[in-house]
Amino acid sequence: MDAGRRQILGLALAIIAVLGTIMICALPAWKVLISTSVYPVEIYGKWYGLWKICTIYTTGKMECVGYEVFPQLVDDTMKATRALVIIAILSGIFGILLGVAGNKRINFMSDDGQKRKVGFASGVVFIIAGFLVLIPVCLIANITIREIYKLRYDSSDSIKLGASLYIGWFNTGLLFLAGGLLLYRQE
Known part of the structure; x- marks a missing residue:
């Protein structure tokens, strides 16, 4: 594959990954709490997002409320996760602009x-953006898995990893692949 096609493929993968990162930032599906005791409260589950x-x-009704109503739920981990995801989105957009300019x-x-230098810089930015997505996704997954094991015997509720975590891992792989394609030696 020649360098031009490799760059276009890398940019296409990066665009998909940045759109996916925007999606995980907006979706309330980082952690899912499913209630098994349905009768008294009539709540089936809760989806937690950023x-x-x-x-x-x-x-079947879904009702969403911002974290402003529950300020005790917004801790330093949540603030750091929000910041890293937003920085990852901005750096991904910057990497796309660099990739287009260096194509x-x-x-x-x-x-x-x-x-060549601008294309190389674009690849570096995509790899950095991949790490900026990977860190909060792994952090929230680690916290959620700890809660799963803590509530395993104490509660009738179950906690599961949300779809945003899986999409985040997929986006990380795409950003790393896009960065690698753009870092590959260009002739």
Whole structure:
């Protein structure tokens, strides 16, 4: 595969990963609490996200409330997770802009040496963005798994990893792959 096609493939993967990172930032599916004692409260489950908590009732109705209502739930871990995900989104967008500017098939710069350097910088930014997504996803997964084991015998409720964590791991892999494709030696 020539360098131009490799760069376009890397940019396409990075765009998908950045869109996925925006999606995990917005979705309230980082942690899922499923209630097995349905009768008294009629609550089936809760979905926890970075910005809001959604309650699902047995009737199928979903009601979402921001964390402003529950300020005790927003701790330093949640603030750090939010910050890292937002920085990952911004650095991913910056990496896409660098990747477009340094693409061999686009005449944004006339010097091939500068294009190579900008393409290399784009790959580095994508790898950094991958780590910025991986850290909060693994942190929240670790906290959730600890809660799963803590509540295993004490409660009738069950806690599960949310879809945003799985999407975050997939996005991390795409960002690493995109960065690797752009870092690969360009002829």
